[in-house]
Amino acid sequence: MEKTFYLEYLEIIRDFKNYLEKRMGRKPSANNKALLLEKFYEEIKNCQKCSLYRTRTNLVFGEGNPEAILMFVGEAPGKEEDLQGRPFVGAAGKLLRETIKNLGIPEDKFYIANILKCRPPGNRNPRPEEIARCLPYLKKQIQIINPKIICTLGKFSTQNLLNTTRGITYLRGQKFTLPNNTILLPTLHPAACIYKPYWREQFIMDLKMVKEEIDKITKT
Numbered sequence: 001m002e003k004t005f006y007l008e009y010l011e012i013i014r015d016f017k018n019y020l021e022k023r024m025g026r027k028p029s030a031n032n033k034a035l036l037l038e039k040f041y042e043e044i045k046n047c048q049k050c051s052l053y054r055t056r057t058n059l060v061f062g063e064g065n066p067e068a069i070l071m072f073v074g075e076a077p078g079k080e081e082d083l084q085g086r087p088f089v090g091a092a093g094k095l096l097r098e099t100i101k102n103l104g105i106p107e108d109k110f111y112i113a114n115i116l117k118c119r120p121p122g123n124r125n126p127r128p129e130e131i132a133r134c135l136p137y138l139k140k141q142i143q144i145i146n147p148k149i150i151c152t153l154g155k156f157s158t159q160n161l162l163n164t165t166r167g168i169t170y171l172r173g174q175k176f177t178l179p180n181n182t183i184l185l186p187t188l189h190p191a192a193c194i195y196k197p198y199w200r201e202q203f204i205m206d207l208k209m210v211k212e213e214i215d216k217i218t219k220t
């Protein structure tokens, strides 16, 4: 109830701001992405579109800066993520967040989400029917945030966003441009790199590419 009131309040403020800007001859502000994401979360937070809702503790929506130029897209919540309701907070998340930090990518530059919002039991791979039901949610998040760069983490997010069946070890390290000009840079899933030093090196190299693309964009 309180949350609904808060969202309505934010909408009134936004409309009033747009009205004032119009009166002053300025273009209305872009949509408030934080508000749109909040509203979208409210819409899907009780989703039961696939059987994963039965075993989840929390639906893991995503987190970060809604105005971010970079979006990381992973696979699905793991045990820790399911418990906390936050993406990438387990061991794989630690590796990802440390690498991002070491490369000098500030927290306010990115948003993180997964293809599946609910944890597959035992961390098994996502099933095609689960991806088919959940992928529209991720696409909507991408549409709202409209990042300039997407870094896909692992096979499932990469293949589904690029619409390909090529393997991640082939796709990683390459730069793709989506039809709307968003740059997509695939890399390995950090969970796969924890105990494999060679893959970890590749993962770090790929994230360096991400940093270079950010630098290019922010310097122009």
Ligand code: SF4
Binding pocket: 047, 048, 049, 050, 051, 052, 053, 059, 116, 117, 118, 130, 133, 134
């Ligand atoms: S995984 Fe996605 S589609 Fe399935 S219940 Fe969770 S939010 Fe809904």
